[in-house]
Amino acid sequence: MNAIHLKKGFSIRIAGAPERHLHRLNTPDHVGMVPEQIPFVKPRLLVEEGDSVSIGTPLFEDKRNTRIRFLSPGGGRVKRIVFGPRRIIRQIVIALDKDEPCEAFDVPTVEQLDAIPRQALVDTLLAGGMWPFFKTLPFMDLADPDTVPPSIIVRLGNDEPFGPDPVVYLKEQEDRFGLGMDLLNKLCDRVVVNLTGDESIGSALPDQAVIQRYTGCYPAGNPSVQLYRIRTGSEQNRAWFIDGQDVILMGDFLRTGRYPVQRIMTVGGSLAPTAEHVSTRAGVPLRLMCNGGLAGEPAARTIVGGVFTGFAGSPDGFMGFYQNALNLLDDGDREEPFGFIRPGANKPSYSTAFLSAFRRKPFPMDCGQHGEVRACVNCGTCARICPVDILPQFTMKCLVADEVEEALAHGLLDCAECGLCTYACPSKIQLREVFQAAKAQYYKEIS
Numbered sequence: 211m212n213a214i215h216l217k218k219g220f221s222i223r224i225a226g227a228p229e230r231h232l233h234r235l236n237t238p239d240h241v242g243m244v245p246e247q248i249p250f251v252k253p254r255l256l257v258e259e260g261d262s263v264s265i266g267t268p269l270f271e272d273k274r275n276t277r278i279r280f281l282s283p284g285g286g287r288v289k290r291i292v293f294g295p296r297r298i299i300r301q302i303v304i305a306l307d308k309d310e311p312c313e314a315f316d317v318p319t320v321e322q323l324d325a326i327p328r329q330a331l332v333d334t335l336l337a338g339g340m341w342p343f344f345k346t347l348p349f350m351d352l353a354d355p356d357t358v359p360p361s362i363i364v365r366l367g368n369d370e371p372f373g374p375d376p377v378v379y380l381k382e383q384e385d386r387f388g389l390g391m392d393l394l395n396k397l398c399d400r401v402v403v404n405l406t407g408d409e410s411i412g413s414a415l416p417d418q419a420v421i422q423r424y425t426g427c428y429p430a431g432n433p434s435v436q437l438y439r440i441r442t443g444s445e446q447n448r449a450w451f452i453d454g455q456d457v458i459l460m461g462d463f464l465r466t467g468r469y470p471v472q473r474i475m476t477v478g479g480s481l482a483p484t485a486e487h488v489s490t491r492a493g494v495p496l497r498l499m500c501n502g503g504l505a506g507e508p509a510a511r512t513i514v515g516g517v518f519t520g521f522a523g524s525p526d527g528f529m530g531f532y533q534n535a536l537n538l539l540d541d542g543d544r545e546e547p548f549g550f551i552r553p554g555a556n557k558p559s560y561s562t563a564f565l566s567a568f569r570r571k572p573f574p575m576d577c578g579q580h581g582e583v584r585a586c587v588n589c590g591t592c593a594r595i596c597p598v599d600i601l602p603q604f605t606m607k608c609l610v611a612d613e614v615e616e617a618l619a620h621g622l623l624d625c626a627e628c629g630l631c632t633y634a635c636p637s638k639i640q641l642r643e644v645f646q647a648a649k650a651q652y653y654k655e656i657s
């Protein structure tokens with residue numbers, strides 16, 4: 211298998227990588243959904259506080275397409291629904307029963323899968339709450355059930371440092387993964403497994419799988435970056451992608467006819483009590499994930515998802531629908547006396563101006579900005595690091611000047627939202643956030 215090497219990017223040496231061993235978490239007494247963290251979805255509640263629900267009962271639907279529904283990750287009673295400003299739905303909390311009831315869905319057998327029409331399969335996935343696992347590039351919105359994509363990319367490897375390792379979640383799940391791949395092949399003629407990381411995983415995949423291996427620094431595992439490197443026509447920009455672990459869930463759903471709630475997640479970062487993989491369930495409380503460490507560690511910032519792309523969690527929060535990693539990092543929100551003359555031996559940075567450039571060992575990364583925001587100094591760092599060559603400084607200036615067409619011409623839509631430019635910018639400009647917001651705004655205007 212020939213690998214495509216992605217030359218641009220940057221590997222950050224941060225401490226707290228999760229070990230590969232799998233720790234089984236205690237069963238939570240409640241689970242939750244966090245609708246506000248699902249991009250673009252306009253949720254309409256289908257339950258009220260006090261309602262009884264089963265695993266697989268619809269909790270909310272997307273107002274833009276009411277066939278797309280998000281199902282309950284637990285069976286019991288709706289304990290609490292937390293609203294934010296303008297009635298945005300922050301959390302739906304389910305208190306679990308001891309014997310959780312579970313919805314049964316009508317699914318085709320393995321033998322029927324060959325003969326079932328594509329539309330019937332789409333309807334089955336919509337009814338079973340599996341559809342939201344498909345996302346569309348370049349905006350990362352949910353896939354449109356009424357379209358056929360040019361290709362489906364299966365992401366097998368880490369998109370971010372410290373995400374679940376396929377070696378761990380594929381172990382003894384090869385059959386379910388194969389069944390999930392059969393399902394994907396019914397939805398689209400071209401399904402490609404984009405593999406990063408451990409090459410040995412390839413041997414665990416079904417024989418018929420089309421595998422493309424990628425090597426390189428972060429974000430070599432990002433489907434947008436991978437597509438940017440191999441695409442031969444603009445029609446390929448609308449590819450769908452799905453995470454490897456979610457393909458296993460597809461297989462599980464087909465095999466059991468039940469909404470699957472088991473997940474392999476990671477706890478990482480330099481303040482994690484134990485950096486490891488954990489076997490748990492969807493919507494698990496953050497407090498359980500880090501073993502109560504949130505309360506005892508006031509300086510810890512809890513990041514649900516990747517260190518560059520996740521969202522800040524609170525002690526009463528839950529893992530998100532798409533997030534399978536929890537990172538605990540030092541908040542870093544403190545003054546650094548005479549920071550400008552310190553040699554920075556312990557400071558992870560893209561810049562080679564610090565002594566840390568000579569250190570090969572991982573660093574305890576923190577969330578501090580280490581300086582004030584200032585104007586762009588045209589250093590070109592962001593252009594050197596950006597894996598999709600969009601010249602971030604010029605694209606950002608176009609957006610600031612409201613020249614959206616110009617920003618699009620620079621390749622705004624190719625931005626993989628990886629966050630490297632924000633990390634590396636010496637002027638502390640939040641480039642990723644600017645591009646993410648601009649892409650979302652443009653998408654809303656053309657939708």
Ligand code: SF4
Binds near residue numbers: 627630
């Ligand atoms: S512009 Fe920034 S966030 Fe976007 S792909 Fe390039 S480095 Fe990543």
Ligand code: SF4
Binds near residue numbers: 593
């Ligand atoms: S890294 Fe920051 S300061 Fe340097 S060119 Fe890019 S935006 Fe400007």
